[in-house]
Amino acid sequence: MSKSVTPRTPKGFRDFLPETMLRRNYVLSNITDEFHRFGFEPIGTPILELHETLFGKYGEDAEQLIFTAQHGRSTREPLAMRYDLTVPLARVVGQYENELNFPFKRYHIAPVFRGERPQRGRYREFWQCDADIVGVPGMSADAEIVSLMQRILSRLGFPQFQIKINHRQLLVAIGEFSGVPQEQLPDLYRSVDKFDKIGAEGVRRELTERGIAADAVSRMMDLIQAKAAGAGSLDLIADAIGEDDQGIAELRELAALLAEAKVPPACYEFDFTMARGLGYYTGPIFETVISQPNLGSITGGGRYDNLIGMFRRQSLPTTGTSFGIERIIDLMDELNLYPGRLGGTLVQVLVTVFNQATRGASMRIAEELRGAGINTELYLPSRKLGRQFQYADKKGIPVVVIIGPDELAAGVVKLRRLADGSETTVASSGAVEAALTLLSQTP
RNA sequence: GUGGGCGUAGCUCAAUGGCAGAGCACCUGAUUGUGGUUCAGGCGGUUGAGGGUUCGAGCCCCUUCGUCCACCCCA
Numbered sequence A: 001m002s003k004s005v006t007p008r009t010p011k012g013f014r015d016f017l018p019e020t021m022l023r024r025n026y027v028l029s030n031i032t033d034e035f036h037r038f039g040f041e042p043i044g045t046p047i048l049e050l051h052e053t054l055f056g057k058y059g060e061d062a063e064q065l066i067f068t069a070q071h072g073r074s075t076r077e078p079l080a081m082r083y084d085l086t087v088p089l090a091r092v093v094g095q096y097e098n099e100l101n102f103p104f105k106r107y108h109i110a111p112v113f114r115g116e117r118p119q120r121g122r123y124r125e126f127w128q129c130d131a132d133i134v135g136v137p138g139m140s141a142d143a144e145i146v147s148l149m150q151r152i153l154s155r156l157g158f159p160q161f162q163i164k165i166n167h168r169q170l171l172v173a174i175g176e177f178s179g180v181p182q183e184q185l186p187d188l189y190r191s192v193d194k195f196d197k198i199g200a201e202g203v204r205r206e207l208t209e210r211g212i213a214a215d216a217v218s219r220m221m222d223l224i225q226a227k228a229a230g231a232g233s234l235d236l237i238a239d240a241i242g243e244d245d246q247g248i249a250e251l252r253e254l255a256a257l258l259a260e261a262k263v264p265p266a267c268y269e270f271d272f273t274m275a276r277g278l279g280y281y282t283g284p285i286f287e288t289v290i291s292q293p294n295l296g297s298i299t300g301g302g303r304y305d306n307l308i309g310m311f312r313r314q315s316l317p318t319t320g321t322s323f324g325i326e327r328i329i330d331l332m333d334e335l336n337l338y339p340g341r342l343g344g345t346l347v348q349v350l351v352t353v354f355n356q357a358t359r360g361a362s363m364r365i366a367e368e369l370r371g372a373g374i375n376t377e378l379y380l381p382s383r384k385l386g387r388q389f390q391y392a393d394k395k396g397i398p399v400v401v402i403i404g405p406d407e408l409a410a411g412v413v414k415l416r417r418l419a420d421g422s423e424t425t426v427a428s429s430g431a432v433e434a435a436l437t438l439l440s441q442t443p
Numbered sequence B: 001g002u003g004g005g006c007g008u009a010g011c012u013c014a015a016u017g018g019c020a021g022a023g024c025a026c027c028u029g030a031u032u033g034u035g036g037u038u039c040a041g042g043c044g045g046u047u048g049a050g051g052g053u054u055c056g057a058g059c060c061c062c063u064u065c066g067u068c069c070a071c072c073c074c075a
Helices: A018-037 A086-096 A141-157 A166-177 A182-192 A195-209 A214-224 A232-241 A244-260 A307-311 A325-335 A358-372 A385-395 A407-410 A429-440
Strands: A049-051 A080-083 A106-115 A123-135 A160-168 A269-271 A284-289 A297-303 A319-322 A350-351 A376-378 A398-404 A412-417 A421-429
Touching: A018 A086, A018 A106, A018 A123, A018 A141, A049 A086, A086 A106, A086 A307, A106 A284, A123 A141, A123 A307, A123 A325, A141 A160, A141 A284, A141 A319, A160 A166, A160 A244, A160 A319, A166 A182, A166 A232, A166 A244, A182 A195, A195 A214, A195 A307, A214 A232, A232 A244, A244 A269, A244 A284, A297 A325, A297 A412, A350 A385, A358 A376, A358 A398, A358 A407, A358 A429, A385 A398, A385 A421, A398 A429, A407 A412, A412 A429, A421 A429
Parallel strands: A160 A269, A350 A376, A350 A398
Antiparallel strands: A049 A080, A106 A123, A123 A319, A160 A284, A284 A297, A297 A319, A398 A412, A412 A421
16 A cells, blocks of 8 residues: 555646536637637647747746746756747747648637746636737737627626727837836836726826836826727827827727727727736737626737747737636636536436346436437446435436336336426337426426 | 735534534435435544644644735736
8 A cells, every 4th residue: 555645736736626617618618619700710739848939938037937847857858838828829820831821810728837826816727718810910800809809708798898908009109208218118017007906196106116207107197097988088198199109090990990890889998007018019908807896807918019020030910819717717606607507517317227127228218318419327326216316416417317117117217307306207219308398498 | 036814524614721523514224216304323533744832732832835815927
């Protein structure tokens, strides 16, 4: 006997039991389905990448969080675990350029790894769910990304959400117009991004502490808080800094396209306080928030025209979004947005086995139900009927089939719906139909 | 990376430094053709781990691990 080991997962890594996994799969299959509806196609890439593929792409702070990997003592190919799905996309585009048909619309749903200290909604292994369009410089691609976000979140049943839209170059223009020195712009973004959390005063204080002139901070704060319905906030900004700005021009075009795409105006707004981590964005940026329970943003993305250049002599214009599915799932749990049929099991019918002599008959019924597309579990252990019912009840299986000696002799099957205890007896040839009827009447 | 809270039965939690408990869950029976109700009984512990103080530690001290929260940063 080996010494017993305390069973546990590594810090920040999680297991998912069936009930949880069913909910995760429900969310992912709905998102996937909508990706397909928009013509996005999947790719898959390895969990491990070459060390050199990942390093040098995220900045020093982030690189400390990258998991590295090795096999035995081999150091011939230093390896690392993927940190996101965007760099792998850039590598794939660079590597298979000749085989891809541009514009390349791909989605990628897979786990990524970051050695951060875990917290609520924050893990060392978490799934990312990205959709990106490579090769389209114009706002038509960005409009499609926004439209996709709106369709997916509506489909998942979120009663209310706000897609916030801003523009990287417009933020630069606002900073410069206000007199914030170029080298302090990153500080400015970082603070402005916390607007929702720490408020206008908090941002003002932080920027002043970082040594940005008070009058520049004041001018900037006034500008970024410009808010009006629809494209109205664009007018406010344009009045102040002038119409001659690429950010404003692109956002105006985007607004027009979103109207054409019939994206409901209530779902999105131009919000100049939204900055995103910044990093590699070069154009419009997107983020979705839900205000009811405030858990932060559930999507994030934007245009990053330079990134693919890391694996290619010339870059390709790219825009896309990432769905924060871990948070989306948390929120859906909290708001109870799952359909009732999801329950705790996917089994629809349990076929009981009365005794060894009737086992064959039960197996035949189960086989028939499965053939008709009904998720059917045959009770495998030899236990008395009461235990088999208890099992079905505890697991949430809606319908139980009984075929004992009496039924066998009479050539019938009995079906019982556990929710209300209603029972029907039908000729064994009618088992499938009876099961379907009972199931369809179950909410 | 910084600061803090919490680790007791499978789960949720009790227990002035003085006999380690309850509810739920689980198992058995009442009930050898029917679950979710009820009743009776039962199983369940190196109090996260290691050290220290004490006549005596779940409780106090140190170390360590885990976990949660707030920062940093981000998804």
